[in-house]
Amino acid sequence: MEIYLVRHTKPLIDKDICYGQTDIVVDDAGFPESAKLITSLLPEKIDAIYSSPLIRCGVLAEFIKQEKYPSLDIAYSHLLKEINFGEWENKKWDDINQIHLSKWMNDFVNEPVPGGESFNQLYQRVKLFITAVINSSHSAALIITHAGVIRAATTYIQQSGLKDAFAISCEYGCVTKFELNDLAEQVNILR
Template sequence: MSIYLIRHTTPLIEKGLCYGQLDIDVTDSFHEEAKLIKKALPEEIEQVYSSPLIRCHKLASYLFPAHEISLEPSLMELACGEWEGIHWDAIPSEVIDPWMKDFVNICIPGGESYVQMHKRVTECFTRIAEGPTPVAIVTHGGVIRSILAHITKTPLADSFGAFKITYGCVMQLQATSAGLQHTILHSVTTEKEQHKPSSFKR
Protein backbone atom coordinates (compact mmCIF):
# COMPACT_ATOMS: atom_id res chain seq x y z
CA MET A 1 0.00 0.00 0.00
CA SER A 2 1.36 3.41 -0.95
CA ILE A 3 -0.09 6.83 -0.16
CA TYR A 4 1.49 10.00 -1.52
CA LEU A 5 1.08 13.20 0.48
CA ILE A 6 1.69 16.31 -1.64
CA ARG A 7 1.79 19.86 -0.35
CA HIS A 8 0.66 22.73 -2.59
CA THR A 9 3.20 25.01 -4.29
CA THR A 10 4.17 28.50 -3.12
CA PRO A 11 1.05 30.55 -2.33
CA LEU A 12 0.53 34.05 -3.67
CA ILE A 13 0.37 35.94 -0.40
CA GLU A 14 2.45 38.43 1.54
CA LYS A 15 4.76 36.94 4.12
CA GLY A 16 3.63 37.23 7.69
CA LEU A 17 -0.08 36.97 6.94
CA CYS A 18 -2.28 34.36 8.54
CA TYR A 19 -4.04 32.66 5.64
CA GLY A 20 -5.46 29.36 6.95
CA GLN A 21 -8.45 28.57 4.73
CA LEU A 22 -8.31 31.73 2.59
CA ASP A 23 -8.77 30.61 -1.02
CA ILE A 24 -5.60 32.18 -2.41
CA ASP A 25 -3.89 31.37 -5.72
CA VAL A 26 -0.26 30.34 -6.26
CA THR A 27 2.77 32.27 -7.55
CA ASP A 28 4.11 32.37 -11.11
CA SER A 29 6.59 29.63 -10.19
CA PHE A 30 3.70 27.12 -10.16
CA HIS A 31 4.60 25.26 -13.36
CA GLU A 32 8.27 25.04 -12.45
CA GLU A 33 7.43 23.67 -9.00
CA ALA A 34 4.71 21.35 -10.30
CA LYS A 35 7.00 19.75 -12.90
CA LEU A 36 9.47 18.77 -10.18
CA ILE A 37 6.66 17.33 -8.07
CA LYS A 38 5.40 15.27 -11.01
CA LYS A 39 8.84 13.69 -11.49
CA ALA A 40 8.72 12.36 -7.92
CA LEU A 41 5.40 10.55 -8.40
CA PRO A 42 4.70 7.12 -9.90
CA GLU A 43 2.68 6.82 -13.09
CA GLU A 44 0.09 4.53 -11.53
CA ILE A 45 -2.26 6.27 -9.10
CA GLU A 46 -5.67 4.74 -8.41
CA GLN A 47 -7.39 7.68 -6.75
CA VAL A 48 -6.70 11.37 -6.15
CA TYR A 49 -8.00 13.42 -3.22
CA SER A 50 -7.52 17.13 -2.76
CA SER A 51 -8.38 20.00 -0.51
CA PRO A 52 -10.96 22.09 -2.40
CA LEU A 53 -8.90 25.27 -1.95
CA ILE A 54 -7.49 26.46 -5.29
CA ARG A 55 -3.81 26.17 -4.29
CA CYS A 56 -4.34 22.42 -3.89
CA HIS A 57 -7.02 21.70 -6.48
CA LYS A 58 -4.97 23.49 -9.15
CA LEU A 59 -1.96 21.29 -8.43
CA ALA A 60 -4.01 18.10 -8.31
CA SER A 61 -5.53 18.90 -11.71
CA TYR A 62 -2.09 19.57 -13.19
CA LEU A 63 -0.51 16.41 -11.78
CA PHE A 64 -3.40 14.07 -12.57
CA PRO A 65 -5.27 15.44 -15.63
CA ALA A 66 -6.84 12.06 -16.45
CA HIS A 67 -8.24 11.49 -12.96
CA GLU A 68 -11.45 12.61 -11.36
CA ILE A 69 -10.34 14.66 -8.36
CA SER A 70 -12.26 13.96 -5.15
CA LEU A 71 -12.50 17.24 -3.23
CA GLU A 72 -12.46 16.73 0.53
CA PRO A 73 -13.25 19.70 2.82
CA SER A 74 -11.68 17.75 5.69
CA LEU A 75 -8.30 18.11 3.93
CA MET A 76 -8.36 21.91 4.23
CA GLU A 77 -5.80 23.78 6.33
CA LEU A 78 -6.45 24.89 9.91
CA ALA A 79 -9.42 27.25 10.06
CA CYS A 80 -8.01 30.48 11.46
CA GLY A 81 -11.34 32.25 11.72
CA GLU A 82 -11.08 35.94 12.65
CA TRP A 83 -7.31 35.93 12.16
CA GLU A 84 -7.31 35.04 8.46
CA GLY A 85 -5.87 37.78 6.28
CA ILE A 86 -4.29 39.55 9.28
CA HIS A 87 -0.59 39.86 9.98
CA TRP A 88 0.25 37.38 12.71
CA ASP A 89 2.27 39.97 14.60
CA ALA A 90 -0.62 42.47 14.45
CA ILE A 91 -2.90 40.23 16.50
CA PRO A 92 -3.06 41.74 20.03
CA SER A 93 -0.94 39.87 22.56
CA GLU A 94 -3.86 39.44 24.95
CA VAL A 95 -5.69 37.59 22.15
CA ILE A 96 -2.89 35.48 20.70
CA ASP A 97 -0.81 34.70 23.82
CA PRO A 98 -3.24 32.14 25.29
CA TRP A 99 -3.31 30.34 21.93
CA MET A 100 0.49 30.45 21.66
CA LYS A 101 0.77 28.77 25.06
CA ASP A 102 -1.62 25.95 24.11
CA PHE A 103 -2.24 26.01 20.35
CA VAL A 104 -3.16 22.32 20.43
CA ASN A 105 -6.29 22.77 22.53
CA ILE A 106 -7.29 26.43 22.36
CA CYS A 107 -9.65 27.34 19.55
CA ILE A 108 -8.85 30.34 17.32
CA PRO A 109 -11.75 32.85 17.53
CA GLY A 110 -14.21 31.87 14.81
CA GLY A 111 -11.94 29.00 13.76
CA GLU A 112 -10.70 25.77 15.28
CA SER A 113 -7.99 24.29 17.48
CA TYR A 114 -5.20 22.01 16.26
CA VAL A 115 -6.83 19.03 17.97
CA GLN A 116 -10.12 19.76 16.19
CA MET A 117 -8.34 19.89 12.84
CA HIS A 118 -6.42 16.72 13.72
CA LYS A 119 -9.66 14.85 14.37
CA ARG A 120 -11.26 15.74 11.01
CA VAL A 121 -8.02 15.10 9.13
CA THR A 122 -7.31 11.69 10.67
CA GLU A 123 -10.89 10.52 10.18
CA CYS A 124 -10.66 11.48 6.50
CA PHE A 125 -7.19 9.95 6.12
CA THR A 126 -8.30 6.65 7.69
CA ARG A 127 -11.19 6.42 5.24
CA ILE A 128 -8.93 7.17 2.27
CA ALA A 129 -6.30 4.66 3.43
CA GLU A 130 -8.94 1.92 3.51
CA GLY A 131 -9.73 2.47 -0.18
CA PRO A 132 -7.85 1.64 -3.41
CA THR A 133 -4.12 2.40 -3.48
CA PRO A 134 -1.77 3.81 -4.61
CA VAL A 135 -3.52 7.06 -3.79
CA ALA A 136 -2.45 10.71 -3.90
CA ILE A 137 -3.55 13.37 -1.41
CA VAL A 138 -2.90 17.01 -2.38
CA THR A 139 -3.24 19.19 0.67
CA HIS A 140 -1.63 21.63 3.11
CA GLY A 141 1.33 21.68 5.46
CA GLY A 142 -0.80 21.52 8.59
CA VAL A 143 -2.76 18.56 7.26
CA ILE A 144 0.37 16.61 6.29
CA ARG A 145 1.91 17.37 9.67
CA SER A 146 -1.24 16.13 11.36
CA ILE A 147 -1.21 12.87 9.37
CA LEU A 148 2.46 12.26 10.16
CA ALA A 149 1.84 12.91 13.85
CA HIS A 150 -1.02 10.41 13.69
CA ILE A 151 0.94 7.56 12.09
CA THR A 152 4.08 8.12 14.20
CA LYS A 153 2.21 8.80 17.44
CA THR A 154 4.04 12.13 17.77
CA PRO A 155 2.38 14.53 20.25
CA LEU A 156 0.72 17.38 18.38
CA ALA A 157 2.65 19.94 20.43
CA ASP A 158 5.90 18.46 19.06
CA SER A 159 4.81 18.04 15.46
CA PHE A 160 6.11 21.39 14.17
CA GLY A 161 9.64 20.57 15.25
CA ALA A 162 9.39 16.92 14.21
CA PHE A 163 8.32 17.36 10.58
CA LYS A 164 9.73 19.84 8.05
CA ILE A 165 7.24 20.23 5.21
CA THR A 166 8.22 22.60 2.40
CA TYR A 167 5.98 23.91 -0.37
CA GLY A 168 5.67 21.22 -3.03
CA CYS A 169 7.08 18.42 -0.89
CA VAL A 170 6.08 14.82 -1.64
CA MET A 171 5.99 12.12 1.02
CA GLN A 172 5.33 8.44 0.45
CA LEU A 173 3.61 6.39 3.13
CA GLN A 174 4.08 2.63 2.92
CA ALA A 175 2.58 -0.14 5.00
CA THR A 176 5.12 -2.27 6.87
CA SER A 177 4.91 -4.78 9.71
CA ALA A 178 5.71 -1.88 12.04
CA GLY A 179 2.91 0.28 10.64
CA LEU A 180 2.93 3.11 8.11
CA GLN A 181 6.42 4.45 7.41
CA HIS A 182 7.06 7.78 5.68
CA THR A 183 9.76 8.71 3.18
CA ILE A 184 10.45 12.12 1.64
CA LEU A 185 10.53 11.79 -2.16
CA HIS A 186 10.78 15.48 -2.98
CA SER A 187 11.59 18.54 -0.92
CA VAL A 188 13.18 21.87 -1.69
CA THR A 189 15.28 24.31 0.27
CA THR A 190 13.29 27.50 0.52
CA GLU A 191 13.62 30.68 2.49
CA LYS A 192 11.75 30.81 5.76
CA GLU A 193 8.00 30.90 5.10
CA GLN A 194 7.15 33.34 7.90
CA HIS A 195 3.47 32.45 7.85
CA LYS A 196 3.26 32.22 11.62
CA PRO A 197 3.88 34.55 14.56
CA SER A 198 7.54 35.61 14.71
CA SER A 199 7.62 34.46 18.33
CA PHE A 200 6.37 30.97 17.49
CA LYS A 201 9.54 28.89 17.99
CA ARG A 202 8.27 25.30 17.79
Protein backbone atom coordinates (compact mmCIF):
# COMPACT_ATOMS: atom_id res chain seq x y z
CA MET A 1 0.00 0.00 0.00
CA GLU A 2 1.09 3.55 -0.72
CA ILE A 3 0.02 6.51 1.38
CA TYR A 4 0.70 10.02 0.13
CA LEU A 5 0.57 12.69 2.83
CA VAL A 6 0.37 16.22 1.43
CA ARG A 7 0.56 19.41 3.45
CA HIS A 8 -1.62 22.28 2.28
CA THR A 9 -0.03 25.24 0.51
CA LYS A 10 0.81 28.52 2.25
CA PRO A 11 -2.17 30.05 4.05
CA LEU A 12 -2.92 33.77 4.00
CA ILE A 13 -1.83 34.61 7.56
CA ASP A 14 1.12 36.33 9.20
CA LYS A 15 3.99 34.10 10.33
CA ASP A 16 3.75 35.28 13.94
CA ILE A 17 0.16 34.05 14.41
CA CYS A 18 -0.69 30.80 16.20
CA TYR A 19 -3.23 28.88 14.18
CA GLY A 20 -4.27 25.26 14.19
CA GLN A 21 -7.95 24.74 13.54
CA THR A 22 -8.55 28.38 12.58
CA ASP A 23 -10.08 28.21 9.11
CA ILE A 24 -7.79 30.25 6.86
CA VAL A 25 -7.86 30.74 3.10
CA VAL A 26 -4.81 29.93 1.00
CA ASP A 27 -2.39 32.56 -0.26
CA ASP A 28 -3.45 32.84 -3.90
CA ALA A 29 -0.11 34.35 -4.93
CA GLY A 30 1.75 31.04 -5.11
CA PHE A 31 -1.11 28.57 -5.11
CA PRO A 32 -1.36 27.66 -8.84
CA GLU A 33 2.34 26.83 -9.20
CA SER A 34 2.50 24.94 -5.91
CA ALA A 35 -0.69 22.98 -6.60
CA LYS A 36 0.52 21.99 -10.08
CA LEU A 37 3.89 20.83 -8.72
CA ILE A 38 2.21 18.79 -5.96
CA THR A 39 -0.14 17.20 -8.49
CA SER A 40 2.77 16.29 -10.76
CA LEU A 41 4.41 14.34 -7.91
CA LEU A 42 1.39 12.12 -7.33
CA PRO A 43 0.84 8.73 -9.03
CA GLU A 44 -1.44 8.30 -12.00
CA LYS A 45 -3.81 6.09 -10.01
CA ILE A 46 -5.00 6.23 -6.44
CA ASP A 47 -8.04 4.65 -4.80
CA ALA A 48 -9.07 7.37 -2.35
CA ILE A 49 -8.67 11.05 -1.57
CA TYR A 50 -9.00 12.16 2.05
CA SER A 51 -8.78 15.72 3.30
CA SER A 52 -9.05 17.86 6.37
CA PRO A 53 -12.27 19.89 6.10
CA LEU A 54 -10.41 23.16 6.71
CA ILE A 55 -10.40 25.50 3.69
CA ARG A 56 -6.62 25.49 3.20
CA CYS A 57 -6.73 21.72 2.63
CA GLY A 58 -10.06 21.54 0.82
CA VAL A 59 -8.96 23.99 -1.88
CA LEU A 60 -5.90 21.86 -2.65
CA ALA A 61 -7.90 18.62 -2.51
CA GLU A 62 -10.42 20.01 -5.02
CA PHE A 63 -7.62 21.19 -7.33
CA ILE A 64 -5.90 17.80 -7.29
CA LYS A 65 -9.20 15.97 -7.83
CA GLN A 66 -10.10 18.12 -10.85
CA GLU A 67 -6.62 17.97 -12.36
CA LYS A 68 -5.76 14.31 -11.82
CA TYR A 69 -8.53 12.21 -10.27
CA PRO A 70 -11.88 13.57 -11.54
CA SER A 71 -13.70 10.27 -11.01
CA LEU A 72 -12.91 10.13 -7.27
CA ASP A 73 -14.81 11.79 -4.46
CA ILE A 74 -13.06 13.55 -1.61
CA ALA A 75 -13.78 12.18 1.86
CA TYR A 76 -13.42 14.95 4.44
CA SER A 77 -12.58 13.94 8.01
CA HIS A 78 -12.39 16.01 11.19
CA LEU A 79 -9.74 13.52 12.36
CA LEU A 80 -7.38 15.17 9.84
CA LYS A 81 -7.70 18.68 11.30
CA GLU A 82 -4.60 20.37 12.68
CA ILE A 83 -3.97 20.40 16.42
CA ASN A 84 -6.52 22.44 18.33
CA PHE A 85 -4.69 25.42 19.84
CA GLY A 86 -7.73 26.35 21.94
CA GLU A 87 -7.36 29.76 23.59
CA TRP A 88 -4.24 30.46 21.53
CA GLU A 89 -5.97 30.22 18.15
CA ASN A 90 -5.42 33.30 16.00
CA LYS A 91 -3.25 35.07 18.59
CA LYS A 92 0.26 36.36 18.07
CA TRP A 93 2.77 33.97 19.65
CA ASP A 94 4.20 36.91 21.63
CA ASP A 95 0.75 37.70 23.08
CA ILE A 96 0.25 34.19 24.51
CA ASN A 97 0.75 33.81 28.25
CA GLN A 98 4.46 32.92 28.33
CA ILE A 99 4.09 30.74 31.44
CA HIS A 100 1.44 28.60 29.71
CA LEU A 101 3.45 28.56 26.48
CA SER A 102 6.61 27.49 28.29
CA LYS A 103 4.73 24.74 30.15
CA TRP A 104 3.33 23.43 26.84
CA MET A 105 6.67 23.64 25.03
CA ASN A 106 8.41 21.71 27.81
CA ASP A 107 5.93 18.81 27.46
CA PHE A 108 3.84 19.35 24.31
CA VAL A 109 3.29 15.59 24.06
CA ASN A 110 1.19 15.46 27.24
CA GLU A 111 0.38 19.07 28.09
CA PRO A 112 -2.80 20.31 26.41
CA VAL A 113 -3.03 23.87 25.22
CA PRO A 114 -5.57 25.74 27.40
CA GLY A 115 -8.93 24.88 25.84
CA GLY A 116 -7.20 22.76 23.17
CA GLU A 117 -5.23 19.57 22.66
CA SER A 118 -1.91 18.02 23.54
CA PHE A 119 0.15 16.45 20.77
CA ASN A 120 -0.75 13.02 22.17
CA GLN A 121 -4.46 13.79 21.72
CA LEU A 122 -3.79 14.78 18.09
CA TYR A 123 -1.71 11.62 17.68
CA GLN A 124 -4.53 9.40 18.97
CA ARG A 125 -7.07 10.70 16.44
CA VAL A 126 -4.55 10.53 13.58
CA LYS A 127 -3.61 6.98 14.60
CA LEU A 128 -7.30 6.01 14.42
CA PHE A 129 -7.57 7.46 10.91
CA ILE A 130 -4.30 6.03 9.54
CA THR A 131 -5.11 2.59 10.96
CA ALA A 132 -8.42 2.62 9.08
CA VAL A 133 -6.66 3.60 5.84
CA ILE A 134 -4.02 0.88 6.29
CA ASN A 135 -6.75 -1.70 6.95
CA SER A 136 -8.75 -0.64 3.88
CA SER A 137 -8.57 -2.37 0.53
CA HIS A 138 -6.79 0.61 -1.07
CA SER A 139 -3.54 0.11 -2.88
CA ALA A 140 -2.88 3.88 -2.84
CA ALA A 141 -4.45 6.69 -0.81
CA LEU A 142 -3.94 10.45 -0.85
CA ILE A 143 -4.33 12.49 2.34
CA ILE A 144 -4.30 16.30 2.23
CA THR A 145 -3.77 17.69 5.70
CA HIS A 146 -1.60 19.74 8.08
CA ALA A 147 1.96 19.61 9.45
CA GLY A 148 0.90 18.35 12.89
CA VAL A 149 -1.16 15.55 11.37
CA ILE A 150 1.66 14.56 9.02
CA ARG A 151 4.11 14.49 11.92
CA ALA A 152 1.70 12.40 14.01
CA ALA A 153 1.08 10.00 11.10
CA THR A 154 4.81 9.69 10.46
CA THR A 155 5.56 8.89 14.11
CA TYR A 156 2.79 6.29 14.08
CA ILE A 157 3.87 4.60 10.84
CA GLN A 158 7.57 4.66 11.80
CA GLN A 159 6.86 3.83 15.46
CA SER A 160 9.09 6.68 16.60
CA GLY A 161 8.84 8.83 19.71
CA LEU A 162 6.24 11.58 19.90
CA LYS A 163 8.73 13.94 21.56
CA ASP A 164 10.77 13.87 18.33
CA ALA A 165 7.83 14.69 16.04
CA PHE A 166 8.74 18.34 15.52
CA ALA A 167 12.11 17.30 14.10
CA ILE A 168 10.18 15.95 11.08
CA SER A 169 10.44 18.47 8.25
CA CYS A 170 7.09 19.45 6.78
CA GLU A 171 7.07 22.57 4.61
CA TYR A 172 3.99 23.97 2.88
CA GLY A 173 3.13 21.76 -0.08
CA CYS A 174 5.41 18.89 0.94
CA VAL A 175 4.54 15.43 -0.33
CA THR A 176 5.55 12.42 1.76
CA LYS A 177 5.12 8.94 0.33
CA PHE A 178 4.93 5.85 2.53
CA GLU A 179 5.24 2.43 0.94
CA LEU A 180 3.83 -0.08 3.40
CA ASN A 181 3.95 -3.84 3.24
CA ASP A 182 3.90 -6.69 5.72
CA LEU A 183 7.61 -6.45 6.43
CA ALA A 184 8.57 -2.78 6.46
CA GLU A 185 7.86 0.68 5.25
CA GLN A 186 9.80 2.97 2.97
CA VAL A 187 9.53 6.73 3.22
CA ASN A 188 10.21 9.11 0.35
CA ILE A 189 9.98 12.87 0.65
CA LEU A 190 8.96 13.84 -2.86
CA ARG A 191 9.00 17.58 -2.24
